[in-house]
Amino acid sequence: MKTCKLGFCAGLCAVLLALPAHAEKADRSKPVNLEADTVTLDDIKKVSVYQGNVILSQGTLTLRADRVQVTQNANGIDKISASGRPAAFRQKVDGREEFIEGFSDRIEYDNVNSQLELIGQAQLRRGGDELRGAQISYNSNTEFYKVVGQPDAKSPSGRVRAVIRPKVSTEQPASKP
Secondary structure: OOOOOHHHHHHHHHHHOOOOOOEOHHHHHOOEEEEOOEEEEEOOOOEEEEEEEEEEEEOOEEEEEEEEEEEEEOOEEEEEEEEEEEEEEEEEEOOOOOEEEEEEEEEEEEOOOOEEEEEEEEEEEEOOEEEEEEEEEEEOOOOEEEEEOOOOOOOHHHOOEEEOOOOOOOOOOOOOO
16 A cells, blocks of 8 residues: 555545636645545556545545545546545636535546536535436536436436526616616
């Protein structure tokens, strides 16, 4: 078993920073902090596994999971898979005083295609808005979301749910002459 290499952890966080909603850009220059009960690194297969109360943080980004697996390719990080009850991430939105949060049984991130998948009891929150479903997909290149329910569920909870809060207007009403 080898311990985490600083460059490897920095690469992991760079990928996580590509998560949706225009993540806080300043986070990229912040130090990476990683905690887990155990860490294994296979240099030949380019796979590292962090297990047991995994907490990864960099600036405003926090990822919490029971297990995180990172796979590299020749260009760096290829895929990240996090699982937990739930696996969760939280990060500040760039230039705004709001956060985006995601929760699910599993979080998959494909760095090559910039594709984020929240799988199993998926929930995504930004400000007061919220999406819930069996699976939420987001592509940061196309900024396209897809939320899938569980059509075979015997209860209404198997349907996709969205809460979209009205935006508060900052404009002053026009005065009458």
